[in-house]
Amino acid sequence: MTEFARIASLARLFGATRAHGVELGIGDDAAVLAPQSGERLVWTIDEQVEWVHFRSDLVDWHDVGWRSFMAAASDLAAMGARPWCALAALVLPADFPDEALFALAAGQQEASEAIGAPLVGGNLARGSAVSVATTLLGHARTPVRRDCAAAGELLWLAGDLGLAAAGLRGLLGGVVDSRLDAALRAWRRPVARIDAGLTMAARASAAMDISDGLVQDLGHLVRASGVRAMLDVARLLEHGGDCLAQAAAAIGADPLDLILEGGEDYAIVAGSSSPLDGFVRIGEVVEGEGVFLRETAGERRVEVLGFDHFRKL
Amino acid sequence: MTEFARIASLARLFGATRAHGVELGIGDDAAVLAPQSGERLVWTIDEQVEWVHFRSDLVDWHDVGWRSFMAAASDLAAMGARPWCALAALVLPADFPDEALFALAAGQQEASEAIGAPLVGGNLARGSAVSVATTLLGHARTPVRRDCAAAGELLWLAGDLGLAAAGLRGLLGGVVDSRLDAALRAWRRPVARIDAGLTMAARASAAMDISDGLVQDLGHLVRASGVRAMLDVARLLEHGGDCLAQAAAAIGADPLDLILEGGEDYAIVAGSSSPLDGFVRIGEVVEGEGVFLRETAGERRVEVLGFDHFRKL
Numbered sequence: 123m124t125e126f127a128r129i130a131s132l133a134r135l136f137g138a139t140r141a142h143g144v145e146l147g148i149g150d151d152a153a154v155l156a157p158q159s160g161e162r163l164v165w166t167i168d169e170q171v172e173w174v175h176f177r178s179d180l181v182d183w184h185d186v187g188w189r190s191f192m193a194a195a196s197d198l199a200a201m202g203a204r205p206w207c208a209l210a211a212l213v214l215p216a217d218f219p220d221e222a223l224f225a226l227a228a229g230q231q232e233a234s235e236a237i238g239a240p241l242v243g244g245n246l247a248r249g250s251a252v253s254v255a256t257t258l259l260g261h262a263r264t265p266v267r268r269d270c271a272a273a274g275e276l277l278w279l280a281g282d283l284g285l286a287a288a289g290l291r292g293l294l295g296g297v298v299d300s301r302l303d304a305a306l307r308a309w310r311r312p313v314a315r316i317d318a319g320l321t322m323a324a325r326a327s328a329a330m331d332i333s334d335g336l337v338q339d340l341g342h343l344v345r346a347s348g349v350r351a352m353l354d355v356a357r358l359l360e361h362g363g364d365c366l367a368q369a370a371a372a373i374g375a376d377p378l379d380l381i382l383e384g385g386e387d388y389a390i391v392a393g394s395s396s397p398l399d400g401f402v403r404i405g406e407v408v409e410g411e412g413v414f415l416r417e418t419a420g421e422r423r424v425e426v427l428g429f430d431h432f433r434k435l
Numbered sequence: 436m437t438e439f440a441r442i443a444s445l446a447r448l449f450g451a452t453r454a455h456g457v458e459l460g461i462g463d464d465a466a467v468l469a470p471q472s473g474e475r476l477v478w479t480i481d482e483q484v485e486w487v488h489f490r491s492d493l494v495d496w497h498d499v500g501w502r503s504f505m506a507a508a509s510d511l512a513a514m515g516a517r518p519w520c521a522l523a524a525l526v527l528p529a530d531f532p533d534e535a536l537f538a539l540a541a542g543q544q545e546a547s548e549a550i551g552a553p554l555v556g557g558n559l560a561r562g563s564a565v566s567v568a569t570t571l572l573g574h575a576r577t578p579v580r581r582d583c584a585a586a587g588e589l590l591w592l593a594g595d596l597g598l599a600a601a602g603l604r605g606l607l608g609g610v611v612d613s614r615l616d617a618a619l620r621a622w623r624r625p626v627a628r629i630d631a632g633l634t635m636a637a638r639a640s641a642a643m644d645i646s647d648g649l650v651q652d653l654g655h656l657v658r659a660s661g662v663r664a665m666l667d668v669a670r671l672l673e674h675g676g677d678c679l680a681q682a683a684a685a686i687g688a689d690p691l692d693l694i695l696e697g698g699e700d701y702a703i704v705a706g707s708s709s710p711l712d713g714f715v716r717i718g719e720v721v722e723g724e725g726v727f728l729r730e731t732a733g734e735r736r737v738e739v740l741g742f743d744h745f746r747k748l
Contacts, residue, residue, distance in 0.1 A: 123745065124743050124745050125743045125744040125745045126655075126743065128745060145475065146578070146580060149582075149659070150514070150580055150581050150582070150643070150659075151479065151510040151511075151513045151514050151581065151643055151644055152477045152478055152479035152510045152511060152513075152514050152516070152573075152578075153477070153478045153479070154475050154476070154477055154478075154514070154575075154578045154580075155475065155476040155477075155478060156475055156476070157470045157476055159472060162458065162467050162468065162469055163467070163468040163469070163470055164465045164466070164467055164468075165465055165466045165467075165468060165522060165555075165556070165572070166464065166465035166466070166522070166556065167522040167523070167524045167556065167557060167558050167568070167570055168524070168558050169524040169526060169558050169560050169568065170560075171526055171560050171561065171562040172562075173562075173563065174560060174561050174562055175560070197464040197465045198464075198465060200464045200465075201463070201464050201465050201467070203465070209478060209479070209480040209570060210480070211480045211481070211482040211524075211568045211570075213482060213484055213566060214744075214745075216745065242478075243478065243479065243480065244480060245480050245481050245482050245568075246744060246745070247482050247483075247484050247487060247488070247744050248484065248487050248744040248745065249484040249485075249486075249487055249564060249566060250486065250563060250564050251562060251563050251564070253526060253562060253566065255480070255482065255524045255558075255568040257480055257522060257524075257570040259478070260465075262467075265459070265465075265467045267459060267463055267467075268463050268464065269462075269463070330463075330464055331464055342439075346462070346463075430437050430438045430439060431438040431527075431559060431560050431561040432436065432437050432438045432441060432527075432529065432559070432561065
């Protein structure tokens with residue numbers, strides 16, 4: 123199909139979903155929206171690139187569509203925002219099959235329905251490798267930033283840590299083991315913690331999403347807030363539970379390493395002095411700087427570990 | 436530099452620009468915005484890909500940044516919207532030099548200042564080829580769609596047609612000729628017709644931007660509106676003038692072919708029964724379908740000509 127025949131087919135696929143305030147969707151130079159009055163807009167963009175974020179031989183296109191949409195949605199979740207609508211820019215090789223494109227689009231559409239944010243426009247271009255850029259708008263009355271955590275608060279977590287990384291390592295290593303089932307699902311079909319984000323919005327002082335590893339992402343939060351994070355190792359391992367322990371055993375990894383360094387979790391970490399529904403307690407915010415672990419043996423600082431696209435190794 | 440050192444440097448570059456209603460810019464999970472009440476939001480995304488939209492051996496990175504921003508801005512211009520702010524997602528090879536990144540970013544920043552829309556966030560990722568995805572939000576009281584042109588109106592044009600295509604052909608062919616200077620400038624530094632878009636917004640029935648060739652893009656407008664476009668060849672050539680004639684001669688091309696098929700003009704074509712400031716008259720809207728040329732010899736239909744990312748040739 124030509125570019126414009128593809129756009130027409132995608133418009134039919136995505137055009138079935140209606141959303142409040144969307145006055146003009148796919149098919150013009152731009153989408154037209156009427157924002158909710160009295161609310162802030164929260165706006166993000168994320169991009170997933172073949173051979174970096176996924177290998178097309180290890181993941182199906184439906185999952186690529188789902189994952190790319192959820193990765194962007196996770197940014198909104200971490201701001202305490204309600205997703206509204208999305209645009210996507212796809213880069214596809216000249217010989218990319220129509221069936222693969224429509225599988226990818228079906229994954230986007232499924233994720234978009236799961237979080238209630240229709241795709242209202244986008245762009246198609248040719249390129250040597252597949253990439254999916256997703257931009258999402260959300261509404262929030264009081265967006266939760268990352269720079270307002272204060273000493274004396276507790277640290278809270280919504281979602282799993284380390285499972286997705288275990289799944290990816292299993293995939294890359296060709297490990298076939300039923301103890302990895304939940305981990306593979308976590309990597310292939312991550313879920314943005316929208317409901318947890320909305321619940322926390324009224325009470326959290328600060329929050330961010332964990333997509334590049336807990337220590338690295340929490341490092342951004344404590345640096346922005348001018349505080350120290352003290353993580354409770356026993357609570358982290360307890361939250362990981364048997365599911366993470368089994369997955370770690372299947373790939374010969376340490377569950378704590380997966381928790382601290384593993385990426386693509388799309389969990390939310392938040393600071394708050396009172397409990398947050400849907401979150402578990404994983405530590406506290408204290409004076410100082412850096413990310414520390416509290417173990418039975420004592421406290422120790424952990425250096426930034428996690429994914430960086432341009433770090434020289 | 437690592438991903439996060441680069442983000443910190445880019446935040447300093449882009450953070451200097453303030454815009455009304457931008458409450459939180461680069462540095463969190465998402466940007467936070469307070470939209471103008473009583474106005475519609477107009478939202479677009481565009482992506483420019485190395486080896487498809489530009490060759491890094493023929494263009495400098497500053498121009499890549501400028502062009503990618505203006506290409507997205509042109510969509511807002513064609514909707515009659517006032518640009519507000521932008522996000523950009525960059526894909527860069529692992530060995531992409533810091534200087535090239537900051538030249539690209541300086542080009543984005545210069546374009547962003549030229550149209551008054553600061554860059555308030557984005558994403559950096561690694562990939563095999565450079566790509567720049569730009570999403571822009573604008574405000575409009577009455578966005579101008581492409582599906583409301585009516586028979587009996589006149590067709591109006593703001594901006595040049597064919598010059599950018601002449602410049603690109605000259606570059607690709609290695610032509611060194613001073614008659615191409617304006618054409619090279621048009622290709623390297625296109626300008627979104629924001630002011631013309633704002634002027635037309637109150638009076639145009641329909642509009643769209645011409646980025647993939649006049650006949651192809653106008654074809655979308657007439658199909659969406661259920662009308663026929665009758666282009667006046669003498670007026671088109673007169674508007675191209677000596678500048679286009681000289682550039683066409685330098686590359687051995689027909690000026691009319693450049694006007695009808697040339698891409699990356701970022702001009703605006705609009706339908707309106709009364710004159711539009713900053714626009715010239717290039718034809719009329721009549722009953723029927725398709726795009727026609729009126730020449731001294733008579734009228735003839737022209738088939739869709741122009742750029743398509745996935746057309747099989």
